[in-house]
Amino acid sequence: LMENNTLIPEKHLAxxxxxxxxxxxxxxxxxxxxSLYSEFSYIDITFSSDKK
Incomplete structure (x- = not known):
């Protein structure tokens, strides 16, 4: 699963x-x-968008 940090509009329910x-x-x-499935796990990998 890959997501981005697109902002949610302030008027949106979320x-x-x-x-x-x-x-x-x-x-x-x-x-x-x-929380529902004890065998489920995931890894949170954060990549910086700063390219130097």
Whole structure:
């Protein structure tokens, strides 16, 4: 699963529920699945977009 940090508009329901980016929703979903299925796991890999 690969997501980006696209901002959610302030008027959107997801924003009002506390999600600021699309990736925030994905992480929430992964954590929910993890809480329901003990055998489920995932690795959070963060890459910097700064190219030097």
């Amino acid at each position: 924003y009002k529920l506390g999600f600021k980016t699309i990736a925030d929703i994905s992480l929430f979903r992964l954590e929910k699945i993890k």
